[in-house]
Each structure stands twice: as structure tokens, then as C-alpha cells.
Amino acid sequence: MAKHVYSFGDGRAEGSASERDLLGGKGANLAEMCNLGLPVPPGFTITAEVCRAYYANAKSYPEGLKVEATDALRRLEAQVGASFGDAGRPLLVSVRSGARASMPGMMETVLNLGLNDETVEGLARQSKDARFAFDSYRRFIQMYGDVVLGVEHHEFEEALARYKETRGLRWDTELTEDDWREIVSLYRDLVEERLGRPFPQDVDEQLWGAIGAVFDSWMNRRAITYRQLHGMPDSSGTAVSVQAMVFGNMGDGCATGVAFTRNPSTGEKLPFGEYLLNAQGEDVVAGIRTPHPLTRHETAQGSELVSFEEAMPEIYGELVKVFELLESHYRDMQDIEFTVQCGKLWMLQTRVGKRTVQAALKIAVAMVAEGVIGREEAVRRIDPDRLEQLLHPGLDPSAPREVIARGLPASPGAATGAVVFSSDDARERAARGDAVILVRTETSPEDIHGMHAARGILTSRGGMTSHAAVVARGMGRACVSGASAVRIDHEARLFTAGNDQVLEGEVITIDGSTGEVMRGEVPMVVPELSGDFRVLMGWADSFRTLIVRANAETPPDAETALSFGAEGIGLCRTEHMFFEENRIVAIREMILAEDEPGRCRALDKLLPMQRADFVELFRIMAGHPVTIRLLDPPLHEFLPKLDDEIADFASDTGIDPRRLRLRIAQLQEVNPMLGHRGCRLGISYPEIYEMQVRAVFEAAIDVGAELDQTVVPEIMIPLVASRNEFDLMKALVERVADRVAQDNSAELHYLVGTMIELPRAALCAHSIAEAAEFFSFGTNDLTQTTFGISRDDATSFLDTYTRRRIFEADPFVSLDQEGVGRLMRLAVEEGRAARPDLHLGICGEHGGDPASIRFCQGLKLDYVSCSPYRVPIARLAAAQAALEEAE
């Protein structure tokens, strides 16, 4: 028969920290602290296994549990020298939940359990403080009443308030022993009135009521939601720890506090915390009284608050020793709770302390220096996703804000600016030096200039991987997408959000890290990249085996990518180069040309511009590899859409507006994602790709001569579904290469490869790899086609899907390993079988997602490529993946 109850106390325990699954985080840690010899109030833990059995068997307990628990209770009584329910020396206990992973505040806790009308008198006698005893009793009734009996907290609060009002009392501290006796009586009446039976006086009944309430709270709505949000399974269950009460509020010489072994904000190696004299733990947390600082060091200039270090110097000394012991044992910064009961220190809890990313970096680097952990461990300890906070300005967390709408946190960082509703307005106002926020229903490649010009982008439609989100992340612009409450009224030049109304030109602030949209300006903080960051990233690079490249095409993006440590460009989207003012006209001429000669004339104008783009890019990247994807989006994306845009363009260029409209209508597509784009364009209009490839090769020759270093462009064919398409496009590239080489009497070195972004390409990888020199997984489109989900349209249901956990995660954020990943694995295996030196990478958004990077490491890809601002994250995640694999 399995053991259901594990005792701890008096410097030893039946469990240890390794048994989190069984004892929960709290129970395991209490056991561990006991084993360390720390002063922990004794107690016992009912295992999470009992919880699982409880739910599996219609909420009934496994056989033998009660006997085991009673035995443990008897041992506890012996250790404490008190008896449960004994009026002379009553044992009081706390009953707490403890899941494997912390779920702060989600489940129930009952304190002071064991008090009843008789034992309260015993407590009064024993503590020589009847006021304390009755205050404790009323706290117990209130908590137990709320948690176990279902009498709501506020009813007790109201009863207390009425009592104080009738007596003309304002503060709890004004209440005397008699007042508390009276209130206990009022509380018991309240319970009896609500329940039709008296407040339970039997302490065993109290105990099992509380245990049951904790188990029940595992499946309360907020706990379920919390687990969903944090990706935790419902099946693991919670343990219940029953522990002897210690009191920080038993008069002088008593105190309670919380502390970190190092500063959780800065990471500085100094204890940090708060305490209250003569108080219970909840008082510190609840903020009813202002807690005092733990150390003298922390005491604010001019503050009158006496630190714990000063108030209880001896115990502080003891505490510091405990800190050292805990850090050396746990090898990490700890977050602890302690109580001093009549001059004796008790440790109630210890756990790894949460910290800012800045602190995490400092602590990790410092602990390596201290010899506590190794570099591998330091690298492992930083959550790569949190690095993002370091790279973008954020709102001052203490600043007040008026949130008027919420959307998705699509691109981190915060931005403040005047509202504009068109990209042209954005550019115009930005050119005048204004900070602007571009507000659109959704964005398209036509908006690139406006997005560049804006500080931030707000859209009312689109998900985390909508055009706005992807481009904004690439540019490092803050972006809130899919803020569905935002309705733009172009005519009235304003947007509404619920009852709020914001006029064009009014200032708003968006926080791309939280999805909040706020009225007016909110102060910002711009964190700096610390030396610790550089040290840790250096270590990460030394462990990493995956190369990290960036998705970039503009010079600023390429420079940012390099500064963040990118080792090349994995995806240069040539179409982004086409949206600059002077190019879009030529592009449109090309699209509107009646025939091939007309298209060629327009392309001749584009050639020098495109060549100049590549010259600049190759110069910046100075020998680092650059993968250039040929034109990908359908042509209609380049044409004007709105009526007045069409009219303007027609009058600017002298094109017959009717012909323009006709061509726009002809090019219109029902499902542009699945339309005439990618290499399908290269096959229909080879002259477009010929121009692009010529520009690349001519630039490579120019920059190669300039740098005296061969530039080896990697030409990437988009949207390949079949070997034949690739062969045709490869032949085109080779034809142009031969011509350029001949024209320039130069030798050209280059690679030709393909995106793998359609299921069919993955399924035909063997055949394609016979011809292609590299594969780059375009996991955005591959996810769209594998799932049959348009990311532009997914917001209407994807939210429900992730909330209800139909999908484990948003597949556009974290790679779907079961479906998309299976296609990738197949393509990797069969591609490598056909061509052992096939170069393999990923250039979808997933290239910057840690879980996806881990998967890529498993596939043994050569590189990941992500937006410039995610390069450090990818470097760190890749290092962690390599370390994990090495294990």
C-alpha cells in the first residue's frame, strides 16, 4: 500500500526536495529544510497522489489515509508538546495546498486551525495574551467560514465593520480582548445563521473540512484557468501540508517577514525583504500595515522605519546564516518566509525567488564567479523569452495609466505618439519630427513606410503573426494587434474603443509587451544592456551549435541584427525593398505593363535600385552569408487599393483609371495566400526574377571587389511545391549568373536553394534536394497550409482554441511538432538522404521561439533565422537546447 502521509520536523523529514510530484513544492521544500536542520515548524504532508485518487474516486479518500494522518498528528503533538483540541496546551495547525509547480493564490489555505471555544482559552492562558487568542480565533472562523463553509469573506468583514461603527472604533488595534470575544460570538452567530448549524467545535472535523477544501480548490475555476494559462496539466493534483502554527503576533519578541537572499530587482548580493513586528504573515503580504525593511541597507533615506537588522540583530544574524545555508544548498537565490515567535526564528517556506531579467543575469554571472554554479547552469537559468524586456523600452511599471483597449502583445516594447490612420500620414508627420502611432484595421506590405515611420502600430484585426505583428517585430517597433474593440471611423477621423473616442492627432501609448492601449503619454524606462548580459551571451555562444541568422533586408535591420550577434541573414525579403516611394511606381508600371517588353522596360528602371539595395546589404554584412528570397507576394499587394489611392495613382502616372481598375480587378484573388505568388510569379514572369538575380550577382561582384572577399549570395526560391518548379527557377538563376559572369569577366560563386513552406515541398524533399543546395523552412506558411489556417483570419477562433486548449499553443508562435514538425523531420531526413551536405535552416517566426529552437536542435538544422530583435533570444535558446541535448 502506498504511503499517503509524510511527516517532517525536528531536523528530519520523511521526504525531500526531489519529491515535488508527491509532496508538492511546499511539502517537498519543508521536508528539505527540515533535513537541512533549519528551524521548521513540524507537520506532515498528505501526498498529491491522494488528491489524484480523490478525483478519480468521486471525491473519496483512499483507504488508510485517516489512520496515517492521525498517526502523523500524534507524532506532531509529541514534537510540539501540545495536543490537538486540548484546552490546556492546544496544538494549532495551518492547512495549505502545494502543487508540483507554484500556483500563488489560486488554492485555499486555512490558518489557526484547532481553535474552538475551549482551546481559545488555553491559547490565551498559554500566550498570556487573551486579546491575541481571540483575535486568532476570529481570524480562524473567518477563514474557515469562507474557505470550508462557504460563508463569504465580505460578510465577516461587514459584521466587523458594523461592530466597530457602533462602538465608534476605527482601527483593529483599538479593539480590546472583550471586543474580539464579542466579535467571535458575532462570527459564530453569522455562521450558524447562514448554515443552520453551529461553527464546528470538533477539531478533527475542522481538520478534515480544511483538507477537503484544499483538495476541492484544485479544481476551482481560477486554478483551472491559471493552469491553462501556464500550460500545467490538470492531472497532477495538489498535496496538503498540515503544519504546527507559529505566531509572529504573540506580542513583543514576535515578528514575521518575507525575504530574498539577494535583491530580486537588481540581483545585487544583499539580502532584501520586509517584516512586521507582532504580526501574522498575511499582514505583510496584504499591505494592511506598511512593512519595514529587512536590512539597514534598504532603509530609505530619511525613513523612520526600523529595519529588522536593527530591531532584532541577533535573529537577523541567524537569518543571514540561514540565507547562506539555503543558497549554498539550493545553489540559487531564495525567496523565504519566516516568523519569530517569542524570540525564536522559524522558517516557514523557501523557494527559488522570482527576479527581473536584469537580476537573473547578474545573479547567474555572480554565482559563476562565486563558484556556486557553472557556466552551463548560468546559461540554463535565464529564460530566453525574458531577454526581450532588455531590448525594448518598457513602461515605467509605477506610472499610472488609463487603459482604453486591449489587444495582443504582438511586438514588445512600448510607444507613445499621436494617432494617425494612414501610412502616408505617418510618414508625413514623422518627417516633421512627430512621434506617431499608426492605427489601422490591419496592415499590408503597402504600409511598410508608415510602419517604419511610426513608433508603434495598433491594429484592430490580426493575430500574433499578422502582417503588422511580424513586420513590427522585425523592425523592433512596438505593436498591439487584434485590439478588436478599436473601431476606426475614417470619415470622422477618429477611433472608438467601447465608449472611449480618440481623435486623429491625440496622443496614445501602446504597450506591445502586454497588449494595453492607453490614453495619453505614459512614462517609459529604457533598460541598458549590462555587462552581465554580454558575459552570459558569450557563454551561451560557446555552448551553442546552431547558427543564428536574422530575417532582415533594410540596412538598419541588418545593422541591428549584427549588433545583436546575428551570424548572417537567413531571409532577405526582396519585396520589402519595393515599397520605397521611388520603387513602388516602377513596380506598378511593371505590373500594369501590357506585355513582356513593357514589363522589361519597367524592370530596367528597377534594376539599378535593386542592385544598390544589395550592394548596401552585402557591404554591411561584410562576408556573412546572406540568403535572398526572390519576389514572393502576389502582385496585387503592390497596387493601390482604396478609391482615392487609385485615383491619385492614375492621375500621377497618367494611366487610364479604368484600365487600372480593370487590372486591379483581374489580379484580385479569393485566397491570396494560396494564389499567384512565390515561384509561380517567377514562372509566369521570368523577367522579374531575372532582374532580381542580375541585381544580386552584379552587387556581389561589386562588393566582392570592394572588400577583396568573394561574396557568395544564397538565392532562395519561394513557394516551391514541386521539383519541376525548382528546376526551372534554378536554370533561370544559372542562366543569369552565366550572363553576368561573362559580361563582367568575373567568376561567380553562389548557392540556389528553396523555401520549404508547403506540405508538398516537404513530402517531395528527396527529389527537390537532388537539385537544391539548401532548404529553409518557412514555418509561417507551412503552418498555415498544414493546419489550413490563415493567420490573417485566425484571430476569430484561434483565441478560443488556445484558451480551451484545443491547440496546446498558438501554432504560429510555437512550432506544432506533431504536424508541422513531422513534415519538417521528414523533409530533413529525406533531403539529407538525397544530399548529405544539404544546408538546413528555418526562417519562419518560429526561428526566434525557444521551444521551436529546441525542436530545430533536435532536427540538427544548421541554423535558425529570426527577426533582429529576437537574435539574442535565439542565441540563448540555442545554447540551452545544445546543453540539453548534450546531457
Added chain:
Amino acid sequence: MAKHVYSFGDGRAEGSASERDLLGGKGANLAEMCNLGLPVPPGFTITAEVCRAYYANAKSYPEGLKVEATDALRRLEAQVGASFGDAGRPLLVSVRSGARASMPGMMETVLNLGLNDETVEGLARQSKDARFAFDSYRRFIQMYGDVVLGVEHHEFEEALARYKETRGLRWDTELTEDDWREIVSLYRDLVEERLGRPFPQDVDEQLWGAIGAVFDSWMNRRAITYRQLHGMPDSSGTAVSVQAMVFGNMGDGCATGVAFTRNPSTGEKLPFGEYLLNAQGEDVVAGIRTPHPLTRHETAQGSELVSFEEAMPEIYGELVKVFELLESHYRDMQDIEFTVQCGKLWMLQTRVGKRTVQAALKIAVAMVAEGVIGREEAVRRIDPDRLEQLLHPGLDPSAPREVIARGLPASPGAATGAVVFSSDDARERAARGDAVILVRTETSPEDIHGMHAARGILTSRGGMTSHAAVVARGMGRACVSGASAVRIDHEARLFTAGNDQVLEGEVITIDGSTGEVMRGEVPMVVPELSGDFRVLMGWADSFRTLIVRANAETPPDAETALSFGAEGIGLCRTEHMFFEENRIVAIREMILAEDEPGRCRALDKLLPMQRADFVELFRIMAGHPVTIRLLDPPLHEFLPKLDDEIADFASDTGIDPRRLRLRIAQLQEVNPMLGHRGCRLGISYPEIYEMQVRAVFEAAIDVGAELDQTVVPEIMIPLVASRNEFDLMKALVERVADRVAQDNSAELHYLVGTMIELPRAALCAHSIAEAAEFFSFGTNDLTQTTFGISRDDATSFLDTYTRRRIFEADPFVSLDQEGVGRLMRLAVEEGRAARPDLHLGICGEHGGDPASIRFCQGLKLDYVSCSPYRVPIARLAAAQAALEEAE
């Protein structure tokens, strides 16, 4: 060393019919006829291997060829008793191409070769007919000049015309020997003038010139195009046959003709053919003279034409014996060419005769009765795709027509009617008894009623699997889709096609079997389903192992399907039931409802209608299985689109038009194919699916009681991408089933399965099959997502793709086995591994395509489901696939 030249003649040959690859169809057949002892003019064949070598070696002949050919020529001279180039007894030969498969008219032929200024006199002497000799010579100069020397045909024709004009002559028959001598001289001058050298007099030069021209013609543009259209490889090459000339125009006792051993139109077992006395073969084919019928039987009532049977009764008797010999040897109807030279019959060619599908059926069934072939062979001989001709009315092939535009042959059959531009107009005019053709840019589910009302549908956009095409095929309506020249001008109420203009109400005719659009009415022929058809289909059914179901939802469609032999419904698209006048209003109310209660109120109205639909369907299908797919298309498909439709709907229903527009805008999608549809709707709005499932189950109970037979509905969940989606929807179905069973105190039997129409579903088949009782491959959407091609937008490039053979076939017509097929195979294998009795079918358009059916047979699917009009095709194709597999 390989043998390059194969001789034949005098009742034996070096080759046989089995050597088509080497000798070409013609050479192999000539050899075979010789071996059969038929009177074949002797000759020799230069192998196709020589042609392959010719192209592999820069158009040079393999060593030894000329020596071998000269040897063969000497043997030929000996057999004929004439000498090549000899003025006394000149040997004349024909030089013809012969590829493995017939390519009629694509390559070059030269007749009468061996004539020059000297031999022509010998021929005149020998034939005692100088006029004939010089006519033959001028024909030779003209043909050789055109084919070998590049002097165009029309130049000779013009010279002849000028000659006749100056002499005041009208008919060739009026020309005398001297005229032809003169013309020969004119022709020779013409050649010399154009070429700067005289017409070749050396007969060996003539021979090798002609052989080279035939080889060259293998790669002429029209031959390449023909091979592309017929899926033939360029690499096989052509053989060249050199054969002694026989003359049907050497005076009395001479004739030439073509004949079929049975009637190729009706299949009747009577020889059928045409001949001309004193003529060359080309005269029969060219239609310069009206040929006479072969048999007395064929002679039209009151015709003065004398049949061959009457004109040359002895030789006719000989010919009939040849026919019998050929049919018993080749075991099929033959198409032969013969010539009678001075009372002697010569067989020039025999091949399997082309025939109408009606004839094919009659001949196959008759030959089984005659004991010539077995039933398996009879079933194999019918091309399933051609059955379609039997099922739809077609244009009278002899009727004149004015073609104004061409599109894709999207749904077979022809239709004539007045042009309408909206579905409402179509219904209105059809209700008044008019035949109408619905002309739209493209159609959507909103047009169902108009398409039903119309005789035919013409669209200017969309491919073979566009909405219009798919629905039209399902309904058996003629459809021409993607006729891109057609431009609709709604304002002017007309459409243009190039310079043509067709007003609303004008009559046009469309031919859905050819893609032609014609002005006015063109007479039709409606073939009847013959007894032979039923006999042969019965045999097919006896061999078939795949079950054939139909995609149908309306009562007429279900009845058509049953009458064509469908064994159940494989796909009932419930949304098609929603477009009837009275339903669409309730559907729209449901979509526009603000909340779930509002939706439920609208759904309550729909429930009885939907239940009535299923009652009718179950009644018609009387125990045959019916697979019902729950609502699939995105909701916006049900809302009005055009401004006046919106206004009408708003005023009809009293809904605020602004709110209506807002909701329409909200529901709009960038890529509706990848949007909020399928089970995503069922998850967002479970009440919709609940209503549908309730209607199905209530109908099943009603009809089950009525028929005293359990109705077992198969509920199919669309667009499943993950196991979780399926589980949720299955739970919904079970929940409703339990409730309906309880409410009706009935027991319900049903299956719940899923479409496999997304790559991810195929990739997760193992997991899904654990929960799903059947899979139905939705290969339309699976093809769209696997290729990343929207069938609505594919016309702009897919045509180029199939024309340039980038894709072997249109993947929406014939299943892509490499990509889509691989996913299907994976899903079948892994699905069956999880659930050995998993029921597997296909319900995409491919379910009616013979090549795809063969693939499904290989996968061991349980059934294929296709549009009602393709059911017979599927039955036959499935039988052929089963026979092939059994081999």
C-alpha cells in the same frame, strides 16, 4: 551492332506487331499483316532507334544504316520486279512516319518517290497512261517540294490555279497529259527559282531527303504540342517505313478506300467504309471528290452512288475475308486502308479503329457474345471518361456554330438558353419556363438556386474545380468556366467577348464538353442509355471491389445518383440545403444574432426544415448509407454581398443596414479557404451543429419507423486538424444523440467520422482514428492545402503549369500521387494501425476520376464518392482498377 532496317513483303516480315517501340505502330502493323499472309506492298522500316540516335548525335545517322537500307531496297526491287531510278520499270515508294502511338497528321509523308524526268516516262509506258504518270510526278514534286525542300504547298497550288485560269480550265479532270507535262515543268521551275538549284533527279537523294524530313518532323512544333496534349514522351522517336507504291488511280480496275470492320458510330457488325474508283488514297481523305459507300447496305436511299460491293464484287468478297482474318487476329474492330491496283487488292494499313462510346459498348458486348473476348477484356476496353458523353446531351456534331469565346470544359453536356447575369434572374425566368444560361464572373454558394434554375453556367473566372464547375458537375448542369475573354458589364446588361457583344436575354449555347461558347442555338442530340451500357456496367460491377457512392444532398441529385448505380451517399453537404429561399433568411438571422440565445431562436426555425431535408433524403436512400457533413463554409458565404442585395435584405428583414454592413465586414476574411469554417464553426457556435445533428437523428428515427429498418446516419466532421477538435465534436454528437434517443425513447445507431482534408489531419491520422469511426478524404481541400493553391485563383497560372508540364496533370482533376497521395497513404496506414476496421473513402472530385480511382484501389479504400453524373464512370474505373490489381 543493332539492326536498323527491317524488311517486309511476300507474306513474311522481319518484325511483328509486338515491336511497336522499334518499328512504330505503322511498321509493326505492316509486318504483322505480312506475317498474316495479307497482300501488303513490300517495303522496309527504319527503326525508331535510328531516330533516337539521330537526335542524340546532332542529326547524323548511325553507321551502317545506309548499307542496310540499300540492301533492303535491293530486296524490295527483287520482290516487285522493278528498279529504283530505272527508266524501264521504275520502282516508286512511299516514305511515311510511324511512332509507337498514332499521331495522325502530325508528321510528314512523301508518296510517289522515285519519279524524275526519266522514270516518269517509264511509268507512262508501263501504265500505258501518260496523263496518270505526269499527274503522279507533279503530285510528287509538290509533296516533296513542300515536305523536304521547304517550298510551301500553296505556292504550287497557286501556280496550278494560274495555269488553269489562263487556259480557262475549271476541274483537274479537264487537264490532259500535256497540261500535266506543262505543270510539271512549271513546278520544277518554281522549285529551282525558290532554291537556286533544280529539283533533285537522283532518286537516292530523293529517298534520303524524305527519310530526313520524316525524322525532322518528329520535333516539329505541332508534333511536340500533340505529344504534350496526349502525355506522350518526346524521347520515343518515330520509325520510317519505305514501301512500294501501289496505285488506285492507274485507270479502270483501280480504286482506293478506307474501311472499318464494324460500324464505328453505332458498333453494328457490318463493314463500313468509303472508296473512290481510280483515285489515290489522299483523295478519299481530302474530300475533293465525294467517296462512295463500301457496302450496298450503306448506300443511302435514292443515292446514285454505286457501292464497292456492287462495283467490285469479287474484290469486296476478298476484302470481307481480310476483315474477318484481321478481327480474329487482332480481337478488335479494325480501321484499314486498301488500294486496288489493276484488279489486285493491296492492304496498306490496319489499326484498332476509333469509335464512339456507343459503338465501343456495342462492340465490346457483341465480341463477348461472339466469344472473341472475355468479359474482363470488354470491361477494360471502355474508357470510363467517355461514358460521360452518354449521360449528357451533346451538340449535334454536324451543326454549324459561331464560337465567340472559349473556356474550360468544366461540366459536360451542352445547353442553350437566354443569357442572365444573376441567380435571381435565372430563377425568375426559369420559373416562367425560359431556358437560361447563367453568366457570372464566378459563382458562390449563394448562386445555388440560380445554377439549379439554369440549363448551363458560364463563368469568366475559375478553373475545372471552381465552385461553378464542381456544383455544375454535381447537378449535371453544363458549365464552361474561366472563359477569360468574357467580360460582364452589369450596368449595360451585356457581356463582351473580344469584339462580340451579347445582351441580356440573347440566346447562347455552351458546350461543357469542349469549353465552347456559341451565339444562338445549336441543335442537340440526346443519346440514350443502351442495353449494352447496362450489360457492360453489370459486368463491371461484378469485378469491382470498391464501393461507389455519390456526393448529393438534394432529392433530385440523390435520385439521379441511385439511378446511375450509386450505393450510398458519401458526402451530403448540409450547407447546400441552406440556400433555399425560406432557409437563407433564418440562416442569416442566426449569423446576425447578437448572442447565443438569438442564434438558438433562429436555429429553432431551421430545425424542422433541416429535419425535413433529412427525412426526404433517408427515404430516397432507403437503407443505403448516407454520410452527412456538418456545416462547412464560413458564415460570410451566407450573407448578401452586393450593395443592393444588402439594402434589400435590410429592408426585407428590418435589420439596421449599418449593423448588417458591420457584421458583414467583421466576418470578411482575407483567405476564406483557410478561415473560420468547418469544425471551427462547430467549436465557436456548437448550437449550429447541435441543431444539425438533432435534425439528422430525429429524421433517422422517423424514417426508420416508416421503413421499419434502422437508419444509421454517418456524421462527418469537416476540416479537422487535430484530435482535440474531433473529440469535442464527437462529444457534441453523442450528447445530442443521447438527448434525442431519450426524448423519443428510441435507440440510435450512428457513426461519427471525419474528413481528412488538411495535411495535419493526415499527419495525425493515428491519433484521430482512435476516436473516429471513418475517414473520408476530402481531396479538393487536401490538394489546395498540400500544394498551397487556391482552386479559385489557380486559373491564372495552373494552365501554364499543365501546358508546360510543370505539373503532370491538373492536381484538382487527377490526384497528385506524389504529394497528396503520400499523405493519403500515410493516413490510411496509420489510421488502420490505430483502428483496423476504420472505414475509408474519398469524397473529393477525384472520386470520379479513373486514374485517382486506380490509386484509391491501391490504397484499399472501402469506397469512392463522386458527383451523381460520374457514378457510372467511377463504377467502370473501379472495375478496371480491380482487374488491373488482380493481374
